[in-house]
Amino acid sequence: MTADTHARSIRVWAPLASRVDVLVNPVEGRREPTSAARRHAMTAEDGGWWSWTRPERGTLEYSFSLDGGDPRPDPRSAWLPHGVHGASRTFDADAHPWGDAGWRGTRDGRGALGGVVYELHVGTFTPEGTFDAAIGHLDHLVDLGVDVVEVMPVAAFGGTHGWGYDGVAPYAVQQAYGGPAAFQRFVDACHAHGLGVCLDVVYNHLGPTGNYLAEFGPYFTTTHNTPWGPAVNLDADGSHEVRRWVIDNALRWFRDFHVDALRLDAVHELRDESEPHLLAQLSDETASLAADLGRPLDLIAESDLNDAVVVTPTAEGGRGMTAQWDDDIHHALHVALTGETQGYYADFAGGTEAWPEGGPISVLAKTLSDAFLHDGRMSTFRGSVWGARVDPDARSGHQFLAYLQTHDQVGNRATGDRISDQISPGQQAVGAALYLLSPFTAMVFMGEEWRASTPFAFFTSFEEDWLADAVRSGRRAEFAAHGWDEADVPDPQDPATRAHSVLDWSEPSAPGHNEMLHFYRELIKVRRTQPDVASGDLRATSVKFDEEAKWLILSRGSVHVVVNLAGRSQVVPFTGEVEHILASWGRAPIVDGRGVRLDGHDVAVLRTTP
Known part of the structure; x- marks a missing residue:
């Protein structure tokens, strides 16, 4: 369907139907079409498409009836003001008076790679849970040093509150967040603040309520199965139009909403045995659109493959993603800081078939220098050899995202407790310094920067x-x-x-919180101002450590992150003439001929004379 209000023709792909009617409602209509809805027969076109030319332009509320069946929203609904079961409403994407004509893209045209990403959930970022309310806190992100705001999924889902990964209308913006016009206002405001916007999108499955796609056509196939059931149809009969449904959606966010990047959820569940792979096709079409728009457009994948083929250019036979999340770095940091070893954390404690060489600090050292632990090694929780080595001559560290927390790693815990509930402020400072000054693109989870006391629990509001x-x-x-x-597990x-789970915005300025916020700002300042740290060259990164003494030094050229993971004060052996102490968590470190004396759970960032 052409969803803007200027279009006269309404179209829908419904190859399984022998008759399709469009039901037109008064714009002020109710949740479901009523007797006031006007029924119009649609005209069959080639390829399973149907069309209807309406007599006038303007905002329209409508549904489709397939072979006389119940009203269904448009699979390409731009707006669902009455929820995922209600009528679709047209939306004029060109009506917003954009103020970003001079926007050259994220990081002044350099794109997201190497920057600082901030992941937020619109529904809990503020008490109001709307885009307009979120705009009021953009100055905080600018002061922190953020480059890109990553917004968790906004596709319409059942109910008013949820994480967004059970969306069923990828073209629509959740009404509770303010709808599509509010999202445009948010992106425009971000650009005015110098912030890029990355939108989290989900193409590997749809949620359990309001999913009517299978009634329209072969959107799913039993040729492949996923954790959510039959896979989205990317390579079976009818897949051409399904692929267009996915790719057109992605390009629409870039074109009509001025989004700078997309984060693609669990791309390993996009089951596609055809050529080109959906991701490669999306990469090529995104590159073409970027050239037309004159600004960089990034694609960031969540992938469980541990294989750099995901971020290898399509011209070299890869999937062409700009970057990918790297859970191995998170897991290594988490185990080294918390000592938790349950489930998939077990391999990251060392002493297993995956890593018999040592303990958690040696595992951490490997991920900080090589990106992956599982790079052709046995993964005990997966039950097989997993992943492939990252070639430092071919890939930049910036193509991998490093983080201490994410929505998954917090929200998928029983109570949604943050890592700050398990470790001391000094331990969090150690973790923050290691990932924020690593060779990877860095990502902060909302509230992490001030050691938020609020959880981020899993919640839903299904009707x-x-x-x-x-x-x-x-x-x-x-x-x-x-x-x-x-009884201890919150009711979703x-x-x-x-x-x-809503952030408490009185905390950033409060004692016990503002100290951590200040430290995060200092670390990001170092990342921005020190060329050796800004580099993504994995070959220029080295790590020294002592598993027994519990210290580690991450060196990025002339900048060194010296950490004491032990709970006691100690001297960390260090050679080199210290020119400047760029940042420190606790008391000013004592640097002498023996090394650097740090308190327990402490970190210092040093610059040596070249």
Whole structure:
């Protein structure tokens, strides 16, 4: 369907139908089409498409009826003001008076690589949970030193509150966040603040309520299966139009909403055995659009493959993504700081088939220099050899995102507790310094920078009782199997679970929080101002450590991150003439001929004379 209000023709792909009607509502219509809806027969076109030419332009509310069936929203709905079961509404994407005509793209045309990304969830970033409310806190992100704001999925989903990964209308913007016009205002405001915008999109599955795609055509296939059931159809009969549905959606965010990057959820579940792979096709079409728009457009993948083929250019036979998330770095940091070794953390404690060479600090050293632990090694939690080595001569560290926390790694814990609930401020400072000054693109999870006390729990607001009960019981059973008392696991459907996850904006200036915020600002300043740290050259990164003494030194040319992971004060052996102390967490470090004396759980960033 052509979704803007200037278009006269409404189109839909419905190759399985023998008749399609469009039901037109009064714009002020109700949740479901009423008897006031006007029914118009659509004209069949080649390739399973149907069209109807409306008599006038302007905003229109409409639904489709397939072979006389119940009204269904448009698979390409631009706006669903009445929820995922209600009528679609047209949206004029050109109506917004954009103020970013001089915007050259993220980091003044350099793109997201090497910058600092800030992941936020619109619904809990502020108490209001809207784009317009989020605009009021953009100055905070600028002061922190953020380059790119990554927004968790905004595609329309069932209910008013949720994480967004169960969206069912990828072309629409969740009404509770303000709808599509509010998202345009948010992006425009970000650009005015010098911030790029990355949108998290989900193409590997749809949510459990409001998913009517299978009624329209072969959007799914049993040729492949995913954790959510049949896969999105990317290589079976009818896949050409499904691929266009995905790619057109991605390009639309860049073109109509001025988004600078997309984060693609779990791309390893995009099952495609055709050539080119969907990701490669998307990469090439995105590059073409970037040339037309005159600004960089980035594609950032979440991938479980541990294979740099994801970020290898399509001309070299790769998938062409700009960058990918790197959970191995997170896991190594988490284990070294918390000591947790359950589940997939076990390999990162060392002493396993995956890493028999040493303990958690040696694992951390490997991920900081090589990007992956599992790079052709045995992955015990996957039950097989996994991943491939990253070639430092071919790939930049900037093509991998490093982080201490993400929505997954916080929210998928039983209570949504943050790492700051488990470790001391000094330990968090150590973790922050290592990933923010690493050769990788860095990502901060909202609130992490001030050691937020609020959790980020898993929450939903499904309206169907059967679905609410299924989510509630499934969540509690999952964690009960790991020893949790069901009573301690928050009810995802309880509005209080979402309310408790909302950031407290009085904290950044409060004692116990503002010290960490200041340290994050200092680290990001070092990242921006020191060329050796700004580099993504993996070959210029070295790591020294002592597993038993619990210290580690990450060296980036003339800049050295010296950390004491032990709970006691000690001298970390260090050679080199220290020219300047760029940042430190605790007391000023004592540097003498023996090394650097640090308090327990402490870190100092030093620059030596070249």
